[in-house]
Amino acid sequence: xxxxxVSDLEAGYGPVTVLRGVSFSVDExxxxxxxxxxxxxxxxxxxxxxxxxxxxxxxxxDGKDVSRYTPEKMARQSVAHxxxxxxxxxxxxxxxxxxxxxxxRRDKDVAADMQRCFGHFPRLQExxxxxAGSLSGGEQQMLAIARALMLRxxxxxxxxxxxxxxxxxxxxxxxxxxxxxxxxxVTLLLVxxxxxxxxxxxxxxxxxxxxxxxxxxxxxxxxxxxxxRRSYLGV
Amino acid sequence: MERFVQVIVDGxxxxxxxxxxxxxxxxxxxxxxxxxxxxxELAMFSTFIAWGLIEAGVPLALALLGTLAxxxxxxxxxxxxxxxxxxxxxxxxxxxxxxGLYILVNSLAGWIWGFGNRSFPGLFGDSQLDVxxxxxxxxxxxxxxxxxxxxxxxxxxxxxxxxxxxxxxxxLNPDSSRLVGISVGRTLMIGWGIAALVGALAGVLLAPRxxxxxxxxxxxxxxxxxxxxxxGFDSPFGAVLGGWIIGIAENxxxxxxxxxxxxxxxxxxxxxxxxxxxxxxxxxxxxxxxARA
Numbered sequence: 001x002x003x004x005x006v007s008d009l010e011a012g013y014g015p016v017t018v019l020r021g022v023s024f025s026v027d028e029x030x031x032x033x034x035x036x037x038x039x040x041x042x043x044x045x046x047x048x049x050x051x052x053x054x055x056x057x058x059x060x061x062d063g064k065d066v067s068r069y070t071p072e073k074m075a076r077q078s079v080a081h082x083x084x085x086x087x088x089x090x091x092x093x094x095x096x097x098x099x100x101x102x103x104x105r106r107d108k109d110v111a112a113d114m115q116r117c118f119g120h121f122p123r124l125q126e127x128x129x130x131x132a133g134s135l136s137g138g139e140q141q142m143l144a145i146a147r148a149l150m151l152r153x154x155x156x157x158x159x160x161x162x163x164x165x166x167x168x169x170x171x172x173x174x175x176x177x178x179x180x181x182x183x184x185x186v187t188l189l190l191v192x193x194x195x196x197x198x199x200x201x202x203x204x205x206x207x208x209x210x211x212x213x214x215x216x217x218x219x220x221x222x223x224x225x226x227x228x229r230r231s232y233l234g235v
Numbered sequence: 236m237e238r239f240v241q242v243i244v245d246g247x248x249x250x251x252x253x254x255x256x257x258x259x260x261x262x263x264x265x266x267x268x269x270x271x272x273x274x275x276e277l278a279m280f281s282t283f284i285a286w287g288l289i290e291a292g293v294p295l296a297l298a299l300l301g302t303l304a305x306x307x308x309x310x311x312x313x314x315x316x317x318x319x320x321x322x323x324x325x326x327x328x329x330x331x332x333x334x335g336l337y338i339l340v341n342s343l344a345g346w347i348w349g350f351g352n353r354s355f356p357g358l359f360g361d362s363q364l365d366v367x368x369x370x371x372x373x374x375x376x377x378x379x380x381x382x383x384x385x386x387x388x389x390x391x392x393x394x395x396x397x398x399x400x401x402x403x404x405x406x407l408n409p410d411s412s413r414l415v416g417i418s419v420g421r422t423l424m425i426g427w428g429i430a431a432l433v434g435a436l437a438g439v440l441l442a443p444r445x446x447x448x449x450x451x452x453x454x455x456x457x458x459x460x461x462x463x464x465x466x467g468f469d470s471p472f473g474a475v476l477g478g479w480i481i482g483i484a485e486n487x488x489x490x491x492x493x494x495x496x497x498x499x500x501x502x503x504x505x506x507x508x509x510x511x512x513x514x515x516x517x518x519x520x521x522x523x524x525x526a527r528a
Contacts, residue, residue, distance in 0.1 A: 050414065075416030087411035089404050091522065100404045103397070104416035131522075151415065 001063060003028040003155060003187050004049070009057035011048035018044040020211040021057070026155070026204075031181050031188045033198045035222075035232060036208035042191040043084050045208065046157045049189075050074045050081040061155070076104045080148035084159040086140050088147070090133030094124050097132050097143055101150030110150070117146040120176050138169045145173075149180065156180075158190035162197065170194070174201055195232040199223050207232075237368045242490045243483055248375035250462070250482020252444065255382055255437035256455055257462035257474035259430050262389065265469050266402040266426030267318075269329045273336035274434055275452030275459070277313075280340050281306040281435030282442045282451060283348050286355055295356065299439060303432050310431025311424040318427070319420060323409060344449045355442035378440050385433060386471045392429075402426050454501075458485075461504030464511050467521020476519065481507055 002025035009022040018041045026032045036042050048055040051071045059067045061077055069077070080101075089097050098117060102110045118125035121142040127135060132143055141161055148156055161177070162170040178201050181188050192198040199205060205222040207215040215225065222228055256275060263271040271277075281302055288298035317336060321328050359377035363370040393399040405412045405422045412419055438451065445451060459474075462481050466473025485503040488495045495502065511518055 052410070052413070071410075071413035072416050072418050075414060081414045083411065083414060087408060087414065089407045089411060091407045092400075092403060096400060096403075100400055100412075100417075101415050103401060103404075147415070 002026060003062060004189065005058075005060040006045075006049065007058045009045070009048055009055060009059065011044055011053055011055035011057075013044075013053060018211055019048060019055075022208070022211070022213055024206045024213050024216055026187060026189050028154075028187055029181075029185055030203040031178065031201060032190070032204045032206070033202040033219075034189070034191045034206050034208055035193075035195050035198070035228075037231075038193070040208045041211045042208055043159055046081060046083075046159050046189070046191055050079060050157060052081075052083075072104075075151060078151060078154045079157065080151045080153035080155070081157040082144045082148045082159060082161065084163075086144040088132040088135075088140050088143050091131060093129050093131055094135070094143060095128045097147050098124075098150050101147035105150075105152065113150055113152065117149055120149075120180065121146055137164050138166070138173070141165060141173065142176075145177070145180075149184075149186075153186055155187045155189065158188060160191055160193060162192065162194050170197065174198075177201075195228075240369045242486050244369055244371055244375075246483035246486030247479055248372060248378070248482070249486065250479040251375060251378045251382055251475075252437070252441045252478075253455060253458040253462045253482055254475040254478025255378070255440055256434065256452065256459035257466070257478050258382070258386060258389070258471050259434040259437055260459055260463050261466075261468060261471050261474045262433055263426065263430040264406075264463075265393070265471075266406055266429070267314075267423050268406040269326070269333070270468075271336075271430070272330065272333045272456075273340055274430065275456035276337050276340040276344075277306070277310070277431050278434035278438035278441075279449060279451040280344050281309075281431070282355065282438030282447055283344055285435070285439050286353060286442075286447055287348075289356065295358075299358075302435055302439065306435035307428040307432040310427040310429070310434075313431070314424045314427035315420075318423070322420070322423065341449055348449070350449055352446035352448035355439070355447045357443035358439065374443070381436070381440065382475060385436065386475055389429075389433075389471050398422070398425065457501070458482075458504045461507045463518075464508050465518055467518030469522060470518070470520035473518055473520030 004026040007023040010017060010019050012018040022045060034042050034045055047053045049059055051069050051074050058065065061079060066074060066077060089100060092100065098114050123139055124142055124146055132140065135143060161173055165173065174197065177188060180186050199219045199222060202219045205217065205219050206213050207228065215222065256278060260271065260274050263269065263274065284305055285298055285302040288301055289295060317332065321332055357374055359374040362373045364373060393403060401417045401422050405417060405419050409419050441455065442451060458481055462477035463474050465480060466477030481504055485500050488503055489497055489500045
């Protein structure tokens, strides 16, 4: 059974419908990406899954119908969303951002988890008492991911983690994400424009065009698809 | 010299009253991100409740505790019923709503209790300490002690507790707060509740000095905004210090600058607001918006 099952999802903003019946599933422990051009509805898909915008259709997480859940309720189901533009709390320190990330948790392992996050992102440890607003773009992205990890997520939704980062930093970030997914068993669903890069490390991919999924498959299959090669990979 | 010190001490005592309301204003701002123009009126309303309880024969301490509890609940109710529908909207909308609340609460108090003025019992008596020829009202010392206690407690809540962290997170970024599992509505309700409670405290501290009527806070509010602006709008400690500075400056100007006298004292907070906004918009202790492109 899939960890996340989305079917006939429709969503939008005000009178504008962006998603027109999106269906796909995400298996536990996999790294799954949603590819597509600007305006296809990638960000909207993530926002609809985590309940940030009005939606219809069905969203099932771990077999449970969560179609009507609010974002805070989704977070308590251990679905962590790293939004577009990172959404860090700029007026809080790095450490406070991480503590906020663990907000719904009642257990006592928060401090240990913070150390684990610092293990992934040593830069954050150096800056733990600085305000998040004073971090560089790359560091803020690391903080956003670390904050999401503090929730102990089973599923992590990532919205264009590579946006605005230098290529070297992007590769570093993706290898850390891969480590998180493989070692800690966190399922990743990430949206990316940079198809070349993301298909190198994703297991499965869904291609979104004009509010619909037009192609789904393993990363290998998608990479081999002639149309995809021409439109997205530029080879 | 004694007169000079006495003027400072009196100004400091008055400034403590401004500070009390300023702390409530700062609190709402810190926990909800909006400036509540109705803060003073809510405090006035709470003070009337305390007065009503005392008149009805409830013992003073019990009346005060009851008032604080009612104010906390009332603040939460106002957030839920009046503020929630416009939550996350334009700043201007929120400002207009709090101005509407100002008029509503003011009229409601007049309708219930009338527009006459009443005397309110002092909490600390009328005695004065005489220190080297300078009279220090015991009441002022009591007010300052309560104020410092409240601010210290609030600081601890904001910095050390989970709900305090959640309140700060919500005021900074409501969307991200939802995504980490914070219930934004409930957090804002608690923020309004605490601010209404602190406002009520300011009201009952202040009322014995003035007369209790529906415009109890009208004059004080402008001083409190000056205090909050001077101290930095998001710093409770700044608000206290700002209140003292404004109170002392006002009294010094009124006493020693001939053309100001008693009538033009109101200029002091206005000038302070303008000067702070021009030269140091974040105030003395406010945290500037840190952002790196």
